[in-house]
Amino acid sequence: MLHLALLLLALLNVSLAEIANVVADCTTFRRCRCGEGVAGGTATPALARLTNTKTNKRCAAVLINDRYLLSSADCDAGLIDESQVYDETFVTFYNSEQALHVDRLYVHHHHVAASVPRLYDIMLVRLRYLVDMSVHVPICLPHASLLLYDDTPAWIMGPGKGPVSVMTHTGNCSFTHQVDGPVRTIRVRPGMYLCAGRVDTPFCSLEPGFLLVVRVHGWYMVVGVASTLELFPMCTYSMGLFSEVLPHRGWIKNMTSDASGCQFDL
Secondary structure (H helix, E strand, C coil), X not given: CHHHHHHHHHHHCCCHHHHHHHHHHHHHHHHHCXXXXXXXXXXXXXXXXXXXXXXCCEEEEEECCCCEEEECHHHXXXXXXXXXXXXXXXXXXXXXXXXXXXXXXXXCCCCECCCCCCECCCEEEXXXXXXXXXXXXXXXXXXXXXXXXXXXXXXXXXXXXXXXCCEECCCCCCCCEECCCCCEEEEEECCCEEEECCCCCCCEXXXXXXXXXXXXXXXXXXXXXXXXXXXXXXXXXXXXXXXXXXXXXXXXXXXXXXXXXXXXXX
């Protein structure tokens, strides 16, 4: 029986270690109940809108555990400042009508808003109360051993049931993308950034907070957050520039220690 198993491994061109990693990933994802499916932006994982009711400033975000959401640091502008209180800022999951109060925003301490492109463009949203995990399913975070490469299949996702809205600087951008539409590709660039999607004309961009998602062993994992509103030469003819999530894994773990941390067992 052992010889038969070894022969099967040889035929499949995989190692025992690789199989063990797959089993470990799936076990942890299942225990954390993260990213079990993407249903056109209407079910799981829990995509959300972050809204300031006074300024009407909005941004996309996604639930990562029972208290925190992940978004772009660019979303901080106009959401909360010294003259605004947190009672005016809410999170709304679009599979629920309930508006949840925001307790605090944590922008990465190395974020440089004036840089081009933005550095450390990532933000955590802390909710005032824990969410019901039987209703809202978090996205899976990238595990430490995740490898991304050119042309990795990926989805660009954001809240809403229609096409992702595309802003243009020239008026001739010809790209729209259904949340549950065809797979796009990642183009990896140095400096913790990812370029994703292809368009016929340049000067297209996404609002901050939109997500770049890949599927790993059947679970959906967020690998990038839409960064700046501008499209730079490094992402020419691409849907947009995304800040890679994996390099910030340690920061996310430290900042969310008061919430469910089972994803960090990977």
